[in-house]
Amino acid sequence: MNDSGVELLAADLSTDRLHAALRDPALASMNFLNQVANRFPKAISLAAGRPSEDFFDVDDLSRYLRIFCEYLTAEKGADVELVRRTLFQYGRTKGIIHELLARHLACDEGIDVDPESIVVTVGCQEAMFLVLRALRMDEHDVVLTVSPGYVGLTGAARLVEMSLWPVRETKDGIDLDHLVEQIEAVRAAGKRPRAFYLVPDFANPSGASLDLKARHQLLAIAAEHDLLILEDNPYGLFQAEDGQRLPTLKALDTSRRVIYLGSLAKTCFPGVRIGFVVADQRVAGADDGGSVLFADELSKIKSMLTVNTPPVAQAIAAGKLLEHGCSLTNANVREMQLYSRNLRLLLDGMDRRFPRGDNHQVSWNTPRGGFFVVVTVPFLADNTALEYGASKYGVLWTPMSHFYDGCGGENQLRLSVSVVSPDEIEAGLDRLAMLIADLSAKELCTQ
């Protein structure tokens, strides 16, 4: 057979015969952002949302493994054989560090849950997938989500073909009136609102948080309209220095209304890929006529998806937890100071460059923690503006429109403070200010 013969026979494919998620604009936009970052490697990035690398140390990994093995021996009474089997073999589908995560939730978040209601996942992304896959029975099931929102939730919804209905955000968190309107609109459309997804603390991308009153109101709305709440909390620990943390929704939840999505990506490290979900809801209709935990239903799905979260990765995360008495607050003292300092430097730097009296055309929010600040500008902050700024001024940021599943955020950009030094923040803001002046002037000319 000659080369061209081989080509004719080749078992090749076409995107129009593959799943629709692969043609989704959300995916294309994330790829675009990565490509821009790769094309301008010397630009200062106020776009990257990954955690600081200042405190990573390769030697920690072996120590964490050793600490977990010691815990298995001392606390769980494991012999050498059981320690080996725990690390090397397949393991419990729901994970092997659920008891340690329950201790973390109790001491850092004031959440008291049965460890059996925890499923350890391959990052929080898998947790989102498990929950949506379970809840999406047919095309009538809908998940409501804060908009602008986290693209990971959108991705998981696309994979299970579940409709997303957006709920507006306000400067102070969620527009609760809009939430109720949307719940009613979903029902009026003959569909079922199953859950509402949000990040109540220092949201990605907006940095917004719900105050205590809004948290209680949200729980009341969820109860009244029989809706689950999917609470995602990757940044809650990173409260700015002068603030006081508010209780998570799960800590306030007295009726198993909240499914809590946890991530260790920012509090341990991303490369361990450990997330988890707390699903203490009871599910009626088990084979024996009784009820099981929703976590056990999610575990069944996990058994068909990844079988179990790598025990070696769980062991490393557990070692870090154990080294700090299962308190991620204690484990992240330096990180909290770094992010808090960077956020203050960014906000102060914005104040100095855009005095509030002088220029009402540029404004921004002032999150009290987390990684992100949103800036509103008097021009289209789109992909073209991003590429222009990268090429002419050497600064990267993220167009907020990427976080809307449709239209929105056209005049806004997201700045991130997590992986930049103080000098980079100052230089980055200088460059951003030049870009804003440049594009604002152009906008003025075209008006």
Added chain:
Amino acid sequence: MNDSGVELLAADLSTDRLHAALRDPALASMNFLNQVANRFPKAISLAAGRPSEDFFDVDDLSRYLRIFCEYLTAEKGADVELVRRTLFQYGRTKGIIHELLARHLACDEGIDVDPESIVVTVGCQEAMFLVLRALRMDEHDVVLTVSPGYVGLTGAARLVEMSLWPVRETKDGIDLDHLVEQIEAVRAAGKRPRAFYLVPDFANPSGASLDLKARHQLLAIAAEHDLLILEDNPYGLFQAEDGQRLPTLKALDTSRRVIYLGSLAKTCFPGVRIGFVVADQRVAGADDGGSVLFADELSKIKSMLTVNTPPVAQAIAAGKLLEHGCSLTNANVREMQLYSRNLRLLLDGMDRRFPRGDNHQVSWNTPRGGFFVVVTVPFLADNTALEYGASKYGVLWTPMSHFYDGCGGENQLRLSVSVVSPDEIEAGLDRLAMLIADLSAKELCTQ
């Protein structure tokens, strides 16, 4: 609010409002098998298919990590910062050990592929999910699968709601006539046969293998009917001592007809949860009008599912690969001897206990490698028989009916040799022979 008030408001669920996969008999059957094993912990298990634990050593893990770091420095020119970032941060969605896996495929399997066509996954289970999710565009897409077959493939198909059509197995592998009949039947039903899944070497559960002629015929059928082949190869390395390995389908594939599913669960260890998929098919219809690798489309789905495979787990697997020059054959010399010896002991033990001349009612196949042997018995080898044998004779095995997605295998049982000692094989077979005599006599009485 009192306790009963809380109960009334509780956000609880019911299985009839969750995804249908959660009510699937395949899931219930796996749970049943695990429960039986847990209820009879002292029984000798000829059921467990996990790999041998004889050669696991916790100290290996830190060494593997160090070897991978040295490779990054020496071969990839990474500085300390890049080594840290590679292990601790988010990473390339398709994985960080693709080049090492390509070397393994070249030296162990005679498969030459561009490392870019490899996606590293959280076990082979995630690889199956990615492929089926990509191929399942709508309800017309069908995957054909060998029956009896691996339950993991069934699970992944359930999650994406993709129809499975069974293809019969023969003593010598696949019934290729039945495959063609089924392809035509799928088309006649107005549906699209997208792929055919099989384990060509020492299949789970049957132990059957395709001979070389059948491999060529299968590739020809796939080309003629424009079907992809999903080749799953977890056991191929474990050829019995006296045999010679046959080329994998992927090694024979000259037209990108085969998607190769790899697993390191048996050749490295399960707890690292490293699998991979080789998807070198070209996909037309990219945004720029060109084509991309199917691996890149799978990577997009992975970005919505688990983001990336834990770099720390990839690093550990890579360390083991590097320590053996990327040859898993070299890395598994002791394991190959152990499995080969156990298989011979089991087959010899069956010969001694059931002389072929004496008793035609008990028969079994003689796989030339792998973990499994299938025994045909003159009674119903079902869950009841399994529980009876566990309780009365202290021996565990797996009813073959669990591997049929419907009916089949009612008089067959699967024996596994992977995680038992020679003494356990002898004692287990003694017990099994007693059970078989007991139930055969009962069956005779009821006739």
